[in-house]
Amino acid sequence: MIPTKLYFGDAMAMLREVLPESRVVVITDENILRLYPNLVTQYEHIAIGCGEDIKCMDTVMHIYGELMAMGADRSTFLLGIGGGIVTDITGFVASTYMRGVAFGFVSTTLLGQVDASVGGKNGVNVASFKNMIGTITQPQFVISDVTMLGTLPERELRAGMAEVVKSAIVGDGELFDYIERCVSDGNCYLPEYLQYMVSRAMNVKMSIVAEDERESGKRRLLNLGHTIGHAIEKLTHDVNHGEAVAMGMSLIARAAVRLGLFSPSDAERVDALLLRLGFDIAPKVPMEEILRATRQDKKKSDEYINIVLPVAIGECVVRKMKFEEFEKLFV
Numbered sequence: 001m002i003p004t005k006l007y008f009g010d011a012m013a014m015l016r017e018v019l020p021e022s023r024v025v026v027i028t029d030e031n032i033l034r035l036y037p038n039l040v041t042q043y044e045h046i047a048i049g050c051g052e053d054i055k056c057m058d059t060v061m062h063i064y065g066e067l068m069a070m071g072a073d074r075s076t077f078l079l080g081i082g083g084g085i086v087t088d089i090t091g092f093v094a095s096t097y098m099r100g101v102a103f104g105f106v107s108t109t110l111l112g113q114v115d116a117s118v119g120g121k122n123g124v125n126v127a128s129f130k131n132m133i134g135t136i137t138q139p140q141f142v143i144s145d146v147t148m149l150g151t152l153p154e155r156e157l158r159a160g161m162a163e164v165v166k167s168a169i170v171g172d173g174e175l176f177d178y179i180e181r182c183v184s185d186g187n188c189y190l191p192e193y194l195q196y197m198v199s200r201a202m203n204v205k206m207s208i209v210a211e212d213e214r215e216s217g218k219r220r221l222l223n224l225g226h227t228i229g230h231a232i233e234k235l236t237h238d239v240n241h242g243e244a245v246a247m248g249m250s251l252i253a254r255a256a257v258r259l260g261l262f263s264p265s266d267a268e269r270v271d272a273l274l275l276r277l278g279f280d281i282a283p284k285v286p287m288e289e290i291l292r293a294t295r296q297d298k299k300k301s302d303e304y305i306n307i308v309l310p311v312a313i314g315e316c317v318v319r320k321m322k323f324e325e326f327e328k329l330f331v
């Protein structure tokens with residue numbers, strides 16, 4: 001695996017330094033084009049719409065068509081500027097167009113910077129199935145400019161914080177302490193705080209992916225809170241991904257306490273931090289429904305489930321257990 005280079009700072013200046021000499025085509029969305037016209041329009045560009053429905057093969061086909069009409073060839077460099085939807089689509093198009101062209105990202109959402117832009121997964125949805133088709137191909141670079149997070153709606157910013165907290169619990173106890181201190185300071189979204197949090201969280205993900213790019217083992221750790229979170233997200237339409245992951249992390253932390261793996265005081269720290277960040281940690285749907293949806297979501301071929309459990313703040317384990325055993329942790 002060729003490691004992705006991570007850059008932090010002013011996107012405009014960074015691009016001048018890191019882009020190759022070759023032809024560059026930007027893929028972005030309408031919001032980014034409207035908010036950052038100077039950044040985008042200095043290059044040839046293709047703007048797609050916004051929202052999860054856009055992350056589909058129709059959009060991919062549209063982009064292939066535009067690239068062919070432009071005469072883009074194997075030497076063209078694709079630059080995705082946007083959140084997770086733009087970077088997933090750009091990565092997918094780049095890794096398939098003419099059997100693969102080089103690509104990189106300017107990641108513009110907190111969730112994108114700490115999660116979607118790194119790790120090389122480039123998925124698109126098919127009907128209501130998320131990321132059903134995709135590739136694992138690493139971008140050459142990711143630029144994270146935290147000043148761009150200033151235009152992100154607060155709810156989107158908070159959703160990204162759930163993934164920062166997840167990274168801290170999975171692999172960086174010091175990052176967890178840092179977030180606690182930032183929250184106590186009254187504004188954890190100051191650019192200098194965000195810059196530190198993004199770089200630490202990215203490092204957690206990158207070091208895990210370096211050991212297990214294709215998710216046959218250690219990479220599963222990054223799913224902390226996601227198994228239950230996905231079920232909550234499906235059942236409650238007004239809860240976004242980060243909000244559902246926050247609920248999932250709280251529930252799984254308490255399950256780990258019941259298994260004797262995690263201390264009650266650490267589980268309380270997790271809940272306290274999520275609450276202070278403004279997350280609701282109690283799902284609005286009954287636990288039986290969440291468990292039923294979890295079982296369906298896993299499309300289980302056997303009765304086992306791999307579940308990520310915290311053993312300390314900064315350390316998690318993956319445990320394979322029978323689904324019935326897993327269910328008993330929540331009654």
Ligand code: NAD
Nearest residue numbers: 031050083084085086108109111112115116121148151152
């Ligand atoms: P998104 O890309 O839809 O961005 C959220 C919204 O914010 C969009 O409307 C976008 O136009 C807007 N936006 C982006 N940057 C902005 C900025 N700086 N200022 C103002 N508005 C801005 O959503 P997201 O949360 O970044 O990503 C979600 C997607 O990421 C999902 O499709 C998910 O499946 C995917 N994802 C992928 C991975 C992976 O490993 N590839 C990991 C996690 C999530």
